[in-house]
Structures are given as structure tokens and as C-alpha cells.
Amino acid sequence: MNEKIWLSSPHMSGNEQAYIKDAFDTNWVAPLGPNVNGFESDLQSFLKEDTHVAALASGTSALHLSLILLNVGQGDEVICQSKTFSASANPIVYQGATPVFVDSERETWNMCPEQLEIAIKDRIEKGNKPKAIIAVHLYGMPYKVDEINKVAKAYNIPVIEDSAESLGSHYKGQNCGTFGDLAILSFNGNKIITTSGGGALVAPTKELKDKAVFLATQARDNAPHYLHSHIGYNYRMSNIVAGIGRGQMTILDSHVSKRRSNHEFYQSEFKHIDKISFLKEPEGYFSNRWLSCILLDSKDTREGLRLALEKENIESRPLWKPMHQQPIFKDAPSYLNGVSDELFEKGLCLPSGSNLTDMELDRVKTAINSFFEKC
Numbered sequence: 001m002n003e004k005i006w007l008s009s010p011h012m013s014g015n016e017q018a019y020i021k022d023a024f025d026t027n028w029v030a031p032l033g034p035n036v037n038g039f040e041s042d043l044q045s046f047l048k049e050d051t052h053v054a055a056l057a058s059g060t061s062a063l064h065l066s067l068i069l070l071n072v073g074q075g076d077e078v079i080c081q082s083k084t085f086s087a088s089a090n091p092i093v094y095q096g097a098t099p100v101f102v103d104s105e106r107e108t109w110n111m112c113p114e115q116l117e118i119a120i121k122d123r124i125e126k127g128n129k130p131k132a133i134i135a136v137h138l139y140g141m142p143y144k145v146d147e148i149n150k151v152a153k154a155y156n157i158p159v160i161e162d163s164a165e166s167l168g169s170h171y172k173g174q175n176c177g178t179f180g181d182l183a184i185l186s187f188n189g190n191k192i193i194t195t196s197g198g199g200a201l202v203a204p205t206k207e208l209k210d211k212a213v214f215l216a217t218q219a220r221d222n223a224p225h226y227l228h229s230h231i232g233y234n235y236r237m238s239n240i241v242a243g244i245g246r247g248q249m250t251i252l253d254s255h256v257s258k259r260r261s262n263h264e265f266y267q268s269e270f271k272h273i274d275k276i277s278f279l280k281e282p283e284g285y286f287s288n289r290w291l292s293c294i295l296l297d298s299k300d301t302r303e304g305l306r307l308a309l310e311k312e313n314i315e316s317r318p319l320w321k322p323m324h325q326q327p328i329f330k331d332a333p334s335y336l337n338g339v340s341d342e343l344f345e346k347g348l349c350l351p352s353g354s355n356l357t358d359m360e361l362d363r364v365k366t367a368i369n370s371f372f373e374k375c
């Protein structure tokens, strides 16, 4: 059997262990220390000098704290892109609030600004103005930032930018992770850079960052004993994990180039197959191409191809199943136009790692070509 080709696997630079060793040598084996501070400042200089980054245990915890910072609570409604990973929506429920799902448009596969406005108007009419909007740059492709922000501003609703998949992407020259009232990043094992598990909250002010760190470290008030006037969380990133992050930051740009070149490879190798199409990068959009996705002509072709790849020990995966189709969210209000359902039926993510070799890419190409020759 050929060796397994993964969809997206961790890719170390070789610099990580020096930072970890330093943490051990200086005994900073704790959820604070020089690597945490260093990783935060590396992220800040990468994103934009006047951002304030809090390194956390995960992207999910960053979303949870974002909702808390925006005072989302029991009985509130929060709008969320339907086409996403469940981690975008779950923290809404942690807060006792209700998610309201909004469908996608075809140009970026992300939240449709028209459906967003329809949803907001309808929720206001029903007497519950949404407290926040969670928009996602899926697979690294920026959402329609100007259009979404315009609607959000018109109704004065803050945007939480879920940038878990889009570190290294930009829109009109500005980095993803800097557009929302708050933004979140993820460094899970499959993301463009990884700390094994981890995340970050990107805030526009030091006050908000400090508040996030306070909540993430058990909300301990300033006193010699343990004093608490808020419910706290244990959401801070450890100094060991942050060491991996510092090493990963040294190769982020090359990971972006490699992922983009994977996508270009697929695009040029499969342009003769008319049953395959790709998501184009609109003018002004720059995707890190975290995952390379293709659209097939039907659900049957998609599933046939997935199984054919599996036989060759090549991992591929249907696009995110929309949240409005998930059993756990079946009763949540949803504003739909059919786009995310169709993308789920016809879309497939191909191996996309920055560590893919030419030989592995060639195996994927051969497997896909031979599937279409047979059918």
C-alpha cells in the first residue's frame, strides 16, 4: 500500500525546538512567559502594528471570549455564517444565546451580504436585534469585507471575524484578522501554522486584550489572596506551545506560497476536465489557499472521486456541511439561498499541506485523471 497522503498535516520549520528548549532551560513551563509574549508580538507585527493579540488555548476559546467581551448572554441572538466548522457556532450556545444562520454567496463561498441584511431586518422585526455577527474567511478566501461591514455598520452590530483558516490571506492589501471588531485565529494541528493546539484573539485596543487575558486566566482580581468578582476561564496558551508558534512564524510566508502553488498545480493539471471547477480569487482578494477545493458537476461524481482517492490512500473531504443542516442546530433560525447546500453536495477538499512532495502531488493527479478516464 502507498503511504497515506493527508489533507493537511503539521509542518515544522526546525526552529520550534530551540524555543521549547529555552522554555525548559529557564523553567518557564507555565501558561505565561517569554514565548507567549514573543508569539503575541510576532503575530502583531505580522498582522498590523496597532493590533493587540492574546494567545489562547484554542480558536474556539477565542470565539467564546469574543462573545463574552461583546456581552452576549442568555436569550440573545448571534448571526453566524452557516457554511463553516461547528466551532464558529458552538460558543454562541455556551453563552446561552441562539445562533441565527446565514447562507453563502458564490464569489467567495462566505456569508452573503444580502442574506445577512434580510436576516437582520427579520430578527429586528421579530423583536430580537442580533448582538453580533460571526463571519468566516473559509478555506482562506476572504469574505466580502466591505459589503459585510457596510451592512453591520448600518445596523450597528459588531462583527467577530473568524480568521481561523485565513492567517496570511489579505483583502485589498490588508491582512485577514484585522477587519472585525474582534478577530480570532487558530493554530490547531491542521491549520496553516500550528502549535499542536492553540488560538488567539485579535483586539483593537490594549484594554480589550487585557480584559481577554484576565478572563482567560481565571479572572483573578488584584489582591494577595484569590479574589474573584467575575466568572473566569482557563483559556491561556502555555509557554511551551507558544514556543512552537514562534518557530512556526518564521515559515508562515513560505507555507502560504506552497499552499498557493498546490492550488495552482491542481488548477493547471485539471483544466482539461470540464467536470471540475475552482473558486477563483476575485480582484483585490488574496487567499492563503489553506485547503484546495474543487467543485464537481454532481454529488455522485464528488462521492465517486472521494472513494477513488481513498482507495489510493489519499485523504480528501467534502466541504463543510452547513450548520443549518446539522442535527444539533436543526431548530435554529436560518436564512438560506441554496448556495451552501449546493457547495456541500459538489465540493471536495484535496490534499493541501505545505509539506506535500512533488511525488505526492503527482499521485493525486494520476488518481484523479484515471477516475475521469474511467467515468
Ligand SMILES: *Cc1c(COP(=O)(O)O)cnc(C)c1O
Residues within 6 Å of the ligand: 057, 058, 059, 060, 061, 084, 085, 087, 088, 136, 162, 164, 165, 185, 186, 187, 188, 197, 198, 199
Ligand atoms: C479550526 C477552526 C476553528 C476552531 O479553532 P480551534 O483552534 O480548533 O478551536 C474555528 N473556526 C473555523 C472556521 C475553523 O476552521
